[in-house]
Amino acid sequence: MIPMTRPLLDDTECDAVLRVLRSGMLVQGAEVERFEQLVAEQSGRAHGVAVANGTAALVLALTAAGVGPGDEVLVPALTWPSPAHAVRGVGATVKLVDVHPDEWNSTEDAFAAARSPRTRAAIVIDQFGNPARAAALRPVLAGLLVIEDAACALGSVFADGTPCGSLGDISCFSFHPRKVITTGEGGMCVTNDAELARRLRVLRNHGQTAPGVFERHAGNHRLTELQGALGVAQMARLSSINEGRRAHARQIQAALRESAPGLSFQVAPAGSQPNLQTLGALLPAGTSPAQRDRFIEDCRRFGAQAGPLSYALSQVSSVTPDPDATRPDGEPWVAVDLVARGVSLPLFPTMSDADREQVISAVTRAYAELHAPPR
Numbered sequence: 040m041i042p043m044t045r046p047l048l049d050d051t052e053c054d055a056v057l058r059v060l061r062s063g064m065l066v067q068g069a070e071v072e073r074f075e076q077l078v079a080e081q082s083g084r085a086h087g088v089a090v091a092n093g094t095a096a097l098v099l100a101l102t103a104a105g106v107g108p109g110d111e112v113l114v115p116a117l118t119w120p121s122p123a124h125a126v127r128g129v130g131a132t133v134k135l136v137d138v139h140p141d142e143w144n145s146t147e148d149a150f151a152a153a154r155s156p157r158t159r160a161a162i163v164i165d166q167f168g169n170p171a172r173a174a175a176l177r178p179v180l181a182g183l184l185v186i187e188d189a190a191c192a193l194g195s196v197f198a199d200g201t202p203c204g205s206l207g208d209i210s211c212f213s214f215h216p217r218k219v220i221t222t223g224e225g226g227m228c229v230t231n232d233a234e235l236a237r238r239l240r241v242l243r244n245h246g247q248t249a250p251g252v253f254e255r256h257a258g259n260h261r262l263t264e265l266q267g268a269l270g271v272a273q274m275a276r277l278s279s280i281n282e283g284r285r286a287h288a289r290q291i292q293a294a295l296r297e298s299a300p301g302l303s304f305q306v307a308p309a310g311s312q313p314n315l316q317t318l319g320a321l322l323p324a325g326t327s328p329a330q331r332d333r334f335i336e337d338c339r340r341f342g343a344q345a346g347p348l349s350y351a352l353s354q355v356s357s358v359t360p361d362p363d364a365t366r367p368d369g370e371p372w373v374a375v376d377l378v379a380r381g382v383s384l385p386l387f388p389t390m391s392d393a394d395r396e397q398v399i400s401a402v403t404r405a406y407a408e409l410h411a412p413p414r
């Protein structure tokens with residue numbers, strides 16, 4: 040079975056981790072600092088603050104900016120629940136914003152319609168590494184705290200040529216193994232605001248401004264030196280990883296457009312450069328979740344580890360009180376439809392030609408079985 044993903048790790052990463060182990064200096068230090076500089080540079084930001092994971096990055100970003108009870112925060116409706124959980128975690132209220140049916144991100148019109156006098160902040164997501172419409176969003180979100188959830192989007196580029204990770208007040212990354220580079224677990228906030236960066240550093244380290252000087256109560260969200268060294272080694276590969284992902288994705292999509300013509304793929308805004316962190320596909324309109332599940336099962340049976348696409352947060356009970364509710368305007372959620380017929384397909388930069396052909400063949404065969412009678 041071709042796995043959904045396979046992180047690109049070789050002797051370089053092993054040597055980096057062993058070097059740290061042998062040094063005996065295991066907690067946040069020079070390696071983490073170098074990793075922070077590299078990710079900040081990549082994102083066109085002045086400061087990087089590494090933390091334990093992408094979810095912690097979001098919680099700390101909201102906390103550093105003072106978001107809390109009484110504040111409403113706009114959150115795109117199609118994603119892993121972390122951004123909504125982070126908002127709830129700081130005591131603020133989530134207001135879901137539906138997503139575009141082709142781009143799978145929330146657009147400027149959707150954010151504008153959702154914004155209310157109570158709105159304090161907006162989280163903009165580059166879902167699956169697909170760049171949000173940064174230039175159109177900036178004026179619509181003016182006056183709000185803007186946090187970019189770029190968890191999936193390291194190395195993606197907005198249509199105006201600026202890097203993902205450069206939008207708004209703070210951008211947050213994840214380095215979970217499903218992301219384009221990994222430190223096992225890991226995350227980072229990047230920002231141009233020196234005071235926000237200072238607060239983030241205090242928040243990740245027990246609230247300390249100096250050893251033993253506690254400015255506020257806070258947890259421990261530090262990254263280890265082992266992870267920092269891994270991150271530095273991975274950053275050297277970022278562009279080749281993303282080039283590999285894009286090249287394989289182009290070939291898989293082109294082949295499937297011929298062999299499984301009812302499948303459709305996430306569309307990037309014209310001129311932008313997605314990193315293809317996830318190769319998502321939609322089954323034809325009207326496909327039921329049960330048919331989608333059988334399609335996933337069939338892909339696996341034929342040798343490709345497909346999986347469900349993502350979550351519609353309007354249906355996630357830890358986010359919303361009524362998982363059956365329609366949108367506030369009475370229309371059905373686009374996010375619910377995308378999740379019902381969405382799948383993610385295997386993609387990783389070290390795929391061989393044979394791996395790629397196996398994915399194409401498995402998906403093609405599973406697609407042919409879509410309308411077969413139940414087994």
Ligand SMILES: Cc1ncc(COP(=O)(O)O)c(C=O)c1O
Nearest residue numbers: 092093094119121190213214215
């Ligand atoms: C859009 C988005 N935000 C946040 C996260 C959370 O990152 P982590 O798993 O590192 O906590 C994820 C992880 O899948 C994600 O996809």
